[in-house]
Every structure is written in C-alpha cells, then in structure tokens.
Amino acid sequence: MDFEPMGVAADLIILTVRDGSLQVLLIRRGIAPYKGRWALPGGFVRPAEDLETAARRELAEETGLGSDRIHLEQVATYGQPGRDPRGRVVSVAYLALVPDLPTPVAGSDAASASWVGVADVLGDPKRLAFDHHRILTDAVERARAKLEYSPLATAFCADEFTISELRGVYEAVWGQALDPRNFHRKVTKTEGFVTPTGATTTRDGGRPAQLFQRGTATTLHPPLTRA
Amino acid sequence: MDFEPMGVAADLIILTVRDGSLQVLLIRRGIAPYKGRWALPGGFVRPAEDLETAARRELAEETGLGSDRIHLEQVATYGQPGRDPRGRVVSVAYLALVPDLPTPVAGSDAASASWVGVADVLGDPKRLAFDHHRILTDAVERARAKLEYSPLATAFCADEFTISELRGVYEAVWGQALDPRNFHRKVTKTEGFVTPTGATTTRDGGRPAQLFQRGTATTLHPPLTRA
DNA sequence: CGGCCTTATCGTCATACTGACGACAAGGAG
C-alpha cells in the first residue's frame, strides 16, 4: 500500500420543485475559502461510514429529512487536483429529490441555507464555490434524463398527487410546457407508473382530479420524450 | 479541515467484443489480499493526478492503448468501509470500451492479464476479488443501457465497420439476437449514427457489405430497444 | 340559481416507428 491520502467528501444536490420551478438547496459559506459564496451542502465522510450513509447524514442535517424513502443516488465523483484550495479532496456527489417541504429548511445547522432557482444558478458560472457549478450542471442533467425513462418524477411529489401535479414536475424540471391531454394519456396508460387511490381532490381548482400514488415500475417503456 | 485521510484508487472495467461475446480484461492478483484471484485492473491515484488521468494511465499500462480516442467514462465510486482489507480505500470505477485488439494484452505490467467472458464472471459472484463483482455488474449494466440511446457501440468497432459487425456488438452486449433487416433499417436511417465510407468489404462472407464510420450524433432519437 | 372560469378527461386523426418476415442481390465455395 503506497498511496497519497486524500480527503473524501460527500456533496449533495438536493432538488425540489417549488412554485413551478426547479430549485436547489444551497448554503452560504461562513468561512474561507469562498467565504460568503453559495455552495452545495456536504461534508467529509467519516472513518467508519459508507459513502451513501454520509450523504444521508448530511441530507438529514440540512433538511431534517431522515427518511429512507427520500430518493438518493450517486451522480459522479470529482477529484481534480486543486479543486479545493485546502488540500486534495475528492468529492462524491449525490443527487437527492425531495417533495416540496412544508418546513423550508428545518433543523439545518448551516446558518443560511435556502432554496434557489436552478435556472438562476446555472446561468451564472461564478455563483457557486469550488467546482460546484459543474457538479450542479451534471446533477441536473442526470435528473432531466432520468425523468424520461424512470418514474422518478414522483419523488418530487407528495404521497398522493394528481396528474397535473406530476406534469408540473416535468414542466419545471424540463423547463418546457407539455400537453395536458397527451401527458395524461401517457402516464395513465404506462403500466406501473401510477396507481389511482380512488380519492379525488379539488386543490388544483377546476374539476376534481383523481389522486394517484407511485406505481411499482422502475423504468418506463417507452420513455417520455423531451422536445 | 478535519478529515480522515483515505486511499483513492481508479479501477477499470475494460470491455471488448471478441468472438461474438462481451469480454472484460482481468488480472490475476499476485499478492495478498485475494492472492490468486481475478480482479479488475486499477491503482491508486497519484497526488497531482486527475481521476480520469489516473484511469487513462492504468488503461495504457494494462493494454498499451494510450489513445485519447478510447471511450472512457466514470461509472460510480465505491467506498464501503472494509471493502479493502488493507485500509480505507475509495475506488472510482471507469468504464473503457475498446475494439477487438490485434495484440491481446500488449505492454501489460501485470504478469497474467486476460480477456474473460463477462457472462462467466457475472455468473459466479465469488470469482472476483474485493467488491469487483458488484462494480463489474454496475459497469456492464451501464454499457448495456448506453447502447440503447447512444452510438457507443461503435466504440467497440474498428474505424471502419459493417452494419453486421455493429449488430454483432449489440448482440454480444445484450446477449440477444436482433433481426438483421430491422437493425439495418434502424441504424442507417438514424441521423448521424453512421456514415458510409463508400467502400465495401467481403470479410464477413456473403455479399459484399458497405463500410461505415461513426457519425456525429451523440444520442439516438428514438433509441434502439432491448427486448 | 345560472353563467363563466378552470382544470380533468376522453376521443379522433394523421404520422412515425417497430417487429415480423418475404424477396432479391451479389460474392465465394465446390
């Protein structure tokens, strides 16, 4: 064994859909380097801790979401020398998709954490500390791609949701309007995507809509398509 | 900065298609731990080295393929405590797709490296050292998935190839026969997938076949479909 | 209460793509 020891961190890209737009949870750094800049939440992996465990711990610390039901997946690992001025740090990025939280940022240990529109952040490559702009870019692209062929959009929704709410997720993530009628047909006819609960709601206004929950499918055949 | 230093390694899943089957390059370990067992090639990332640079260096050492044209992509990172009995080692896995090499394993520094059928290896969870069985599983699934929506299959082919050779790649990777006529139609009608060179060859026997090279497309719309 | 607004949901139709498979082309082997 002859290796250079390095720091290993888990960084989180926590996405949600709020007010019709895709938003990411960022923290404002209180200390150098990049003091005062926005950054993705994250922290070092502890000695006896698995990578995903570290990511879930950070997620719980930042959002209060300790549930195992939160969708969390590894996106990529970034290890360019010099990406962290403090030393050689390799960062494993995890993507978390959470529903619109009642409590914006509960139990956060970061003094200033807040939801920021993804479009705004991606539009300004200098907004984020470290190489977090690239990490966010990659993570968002992953999320966009996965909506096509997986039922992952439901991870942004509450346990029960209407088809329009689900459509709202697609529109927010893809930044593109979808035809309500074709979307409805596609979603309800794709085996295992959603299952009706039998109940209805009028919370979206207009005619009462059926409520659905996530189905059992893990992939969508055939996929939904972006423009 | 308060972190536990860890070793960071780059491991390679080098895949090729030979004799109609998907094969992976493995080395037989000469030292403990797991002495005598098969393992994925790999090694520690050097202090001033980027992760992908480390992976390309290992690839060149194992196969003699130093070309930038070899397709190399990061798959995932594995960091379970205890996955390496020597200490805390986090491993970043890279998937490499190479054409059928004239020289099987040139310039290898590993005494015994060889191509092994992926199906055989995956069928025996105890064949590989460390958590390499899982890593290989993930990498192969990534490769299978990417053939659907990207022109990546061409990475397994020489610069010029026939449609049947390309089909052979799909059949080997997916382990499934495809209809030659429908495959031909699909590939030649998908914009930017392949471009004819104008030449023909009879190396596959039968009627002379047109030769093609990779096109410029990066994704296939719509994708090819597995069963 | 009745009309209007909003969203939900169903239906139609032309077009595109796919899977199954017939048919013919064009070399090589014997």
Next chain:
DNA sequence: CTCCTTGTCGTCAGTATGACGATAAGGCCG
C-alpha cells in the same frame, strides 16, 4: 453453374405520438 451466405430493400399490420376538438364537473360571482 449451383448452392450457400450475408447484405439490402420492401411490405404490412400494430402501436405510440403530437395536435387538438369536445365534454365533464367543481368553484366563484353576481
């Protein structure tokens, strides 16, 4: 020359998609 092998083109029916009309069923307001 004939057969065998592989390449390439075509046909046809079934399925999915995009565009969009039409109707359903609540809430709101006067």
